[in-house]
Every structure is written in C-alpha cells, then in structure tokens.
Amino acid sequence: MNSKRIGFIGLGLIGGSIARAIRRCFPSSEILAYDTDRDSLSLAMADGIIDYACTKIDEHYGTCDYIFLCTPVSYNSGYLSSLKEILRPGCILTDVGSVKTDIHLKIIELGLEANFIGGHPMAGSEKTGFSNSTAHLVENAYYVLTPSAKVPDEAVQRMREMVAAIGAIPIILGYQEHDYITASVSHLPHIIAASLVNLIKVSDSEDGLMKTIAAGGFKDITRIASSSPVMWQQICLTNGENISRILGDYIDYLGAIRQALDSGNQSELYDLFYTAREYRNSIPNASLGPIKKVFAVYCDIIDEAGGIATIATILASNNISIKNIGIIHNREFEEGVLRIEFYEEDPSLKAVELLRKYRYTVYER
Template structure:
C-alpha cells in the first residue's frame, strides 16, 4: 500500500515537515486538516497535500504516521478525536516544544502504545504555512519522547523516518526534554522579550534608545519577534519548569550585579571569559531550538551604488539575499553592510566571493 501520512495543523512546522515528506517521499499520500481553509487550499494548490479535510474523519484511518502540529494547548484536545482512527502499525506524534502535558493526556486516554512525542528544534520568527519550507528541519535536532509501551521496533522505524527527512533524531525522556528546552529555548525567549520591553519602558521621549538600538541589540533580541500566542501557550504548559529556571537565572543575574557592585575585577573577567569559551565550544554543524541566522558583514564604501554593486555581484552568482542593510551602531568600523541569507551554503559562498572582490568580510 502507498505510504499514508496525516497532519493535524499545517502551520510553519507542520507545513515544513509535510513539504520535506513530499520532497523525499513524492509518492506518499498526505492527508491534512487545518482550521484555516486558505491554508488547506494553498497546500493543495502546491501539491503538498493530496487530501484536505474540514474535520478529523475517516480519512485519517490507515495512516502510518499522524503528526499533531496544532498549537501546544490544542494538540491534547485532538487526541480524543483521533483515538478511533488509530490501529496497529500507526504512530501518533506531535511537534510541540512542551511534552509533559500531552504525555499525561495520552496516558489518561490509554493511547500510549501509539504515541511517540516529537519536537523538531527548528523554526522561524515568521509563522504560518506560507513561510514553511522543507529545509527548515534539515540538520535540526528532532527530539523523540516515546512512551514505555511503544515497541523498540516502532521507535527505530520512526527515528529512521525522521532521519530520512535530513533531521537529527535524539531520544529523550519527556520530563528531561521539558527541562532542557525550558533552559535553552523558553528562557532565552523570555529574556529577549523582557529586555525589549525594559528598553521600551526606559526609552526617552524622543525614543533615542529605539533609534540607536541597531546591530548587536537587534541580533540578541531577534527572537522577541516570535508569535505571542505560541509563547503564551508554551509558558503556560511548561510553567513549573520555567518558574524554577527563572529563579535560578535571577540568581545568576544577582551574582553578576554583586561582582559589579563590589568592583571584583577577576569575577567580572571570569564572567565574560567563561561565557565566551562555552559559547565558542557550541558546534555550528546542526540547528538548535533557536533558528540560526546566516549573515555576512563587510565594509562598504559610503558612496552611491555601493549596495547595488554588492547585490549585483551576488545575484550574478545565483546567490539569493534574504535581507540587506547598513548597520549604524555596531562594534565594527563605519560603513558595515549586513547581508542575511536563507542557508549556510549561500552565506559561505557570498563571503568567499566578496573577499575575492577585495571586500573586507567580518566573521561573527
């Protein structure tokens, strides 16, 4: 029989996984439900989806895999509707960044033999199916949290399937997953959002902070542009872990304040030296929970047509630019141009090409 896969929700992640499956398994049958009719229409028009349905019905029977890709708070509500369509040989999975709640609901509904929790640690500040792309999950860690009742054979089969989509499967206990993602994903988003709000509330009447907050500030707070609804759901579903992690982080901030208050030269140096060394040890080979930005910075002569010249060089070599602009407030010298790309290969090729044309390129 033809491989049949179901999707509940076709947002950024659901759409990206569906497109990756279509790319690597062009003959499979994809069935999708989404509350947004325009999303279903677009997915059908693009031939990403074979069957678009207005409700969860018989079309989901005999699926090999069913992906729950609705918001975290909605996925658990769909479990009851899907239960009657699950049978031996079907694996139900989700893509939420919080796992405890859905695992508890799966156990309550006696669906553990079918469920392997999932979390592709990839994404974008943009949301929705129109922004989905197959390559979003490429080289991204894809956490799998199987229940104790799923057979080892099924776990290995699903792990191999995820790997075939060019993602990097990692198997974890669901509680350990929530603690880890709370620290490396949820906390940074809260820090970025509170930092932006602090600057907003502290700004001068003529908004000088906003005017000058380019370059580095925009880089470290980029994730504050993510979906407020999504992060509202995440914080509510993982609130106990997040609260505990925040308490510990506040302690770290208080320590930083203490060594600065005391003028502790060695302590201050150690703060920045330790963080630099640890950050530099983090590999660039795979995507984490926060999407990596592929950007090149280069000196540019302050004259008419300077940006156009660089854009022409890149375009003539078939390199697509995602975003481009001069950084006015930065650690670089004057006239630094920031060019952002869609993938690492384009960024690397662009840097080599600009250096060939004798532009000074900075690595960050």
C-alpha cells in the first residue's frame, strides 16, 4: 500500500490499536481521527499516531482512501448519515463491530454499498480506551471482512492486503454467515457463562460455600462472564435472532442430555464426553478465535514461606511481567498448585522454559 490518507471515527482500544499498527507498517500515511474523548486525540497526537485531530465529521473525511468506523454500534447510523454526504468514490469504508447485519442493512438503506466492507477484528482486551491500545493487538488474530454486494473486487483485495499488512489474518464471509457463526462460538458461550454464574449465585447457601470452592475449573470456564454488561446487552439486541436460534438448539441438546441422565443411558453419556474431548482437542491451540485466549501456566510449588515470591522474582529478574498469580485451592480438575497468568503468549512460553530450567514441574494448557 502506497502512502494513503486514513480516517478513524472513534479512537478507543480497537481503533487506536489499528491506527498504531497502520502507523508502524505505513509510516508515510496520513492519519486523521475524530473522537468525543478529546484526551484520546491529544494522546494520539503526542504519540505521533495521528496527524490531524478532527472536531467533527467534515470535509477532511471526503479526502480519505480508507475510513475506519470504530464507535459503539448504537452510534453508527448517525456517523454513516454524515459520511454519505462527503464520501468520495473509491474510498473504502469499514467498521470493527462484532455484529454485521445491522450495519449492512443501514449501508444498503443509505446507498453506500459500493464503498462498504464490514470488518470484525477478533481481538480485544478487558482494558478499554486509546491509552491501552497496542500496535500488536490484532497480530495473528482472525480479521473477518464482510464485503457489500456492490463493492468492487479490487477494493476487497486492497482491504485484504491492508489487514494482512498489520499482522492479522483476513477471512471473507457474508455478513449473515458471520453473525450466525459468532452467535454460535462467541455470543452463546457468553450467555452460557453468565447464566451459569447466576445459577450458582441463586443456588448458593447463605454462607457462600459454592462461591468459596468455585475457583479452579469453574472460574476458568466462566471467565468470559466478567465481560462488559453494556457491550453484551448490545450484542444480544443486535444479533438476537441468530443467538435465539442457536440457543434453542442448545436447549434441545441439554434436554437430550437430561433424558440420558434420567434414563441412565451409559452409551449416550460416554459419547457426550468422548466426542466433546475429541473435537475440542482438534481445535488449533492459538489465540485466533472470537473469545480471547488466556495465557496461563500451572506449576507445583512446595508449601513454604517465600515460595510464590521466589517464582515471582525469577520471572521479574528476566523481564517477564505477570498479570495474575495465585494458589489454586480447588484442584479437582486441575494440575498444579500455582496458577500464573500473563498478558501475552511469548512471556508465558518463556516462563515455562525458565521455570523448568529451575526444576519446577510446569503444566501447560
């Protein structure tokens, strides 16, 4: 990609990370941005990530070769209406939302199909805002592109090349197919996790015994229940039809499992766990899907004063940052006494090598 002018509307975690990646890969490009948070724009200017901070959506965006719409879904319609008046032919308009049907329907309504290629970078963080953005956030992550029916093939190819250049893995899908897939592998799991946590909450005794012993495996499989309530409310409202469809299939499947339990059907119960184990083990062990991977290792330590401190010191002295560390008290389904979580994959791999060098028994997931 030659030197281009690239506009951002919204410069939070995702928008800021993509802007940083573009600045790193295409340093001669001009980047302009609009955000209601003036501090984010000031920080982006100070960091040299953007060249222009816009106070509104105006004619500056009419000169862009690419425009990334990186705002909450509920704000998209207003910005699209503003862009319709100034968007130039040949400009690629894209977004980063995790639900695609709503925005595609709005694009069709406004007559912007010749410009629009929907986008969904399958990466994120529990942190928010431009201050937490990184140039490598989307590296090695799937980046789904959902081209409109009237967008030229040449524009789709340019967008693929842009995505690949910043280190992501482009995948082309229809917007309806995208929403059904994400409903199945991302949206439904979040609903299951949230409902399971709430089930335990209302089933717990007054002394909170379930909560006390629910660490370990339970906390791992329900980790995504800690996600933003507002974001998941909006996802459910915008992709409700697909989620309801797959949720219905899941409820039917749960009913079949309950029937197998009630009838004591040995073969069906065995097949439930055997097929799940085989299919899960066939899934590539990489942080490429819509649910962010946790980089954690587990190791055995002797119960003695300073045991955790020793490991923390070993890692810190080798410039390995720890996100979280703690003893696992409920180890019914876990190997390892100590769980250590890292921010990224490379530090976790280095930690495994280092701890084994010091003769710790380390278990990887």
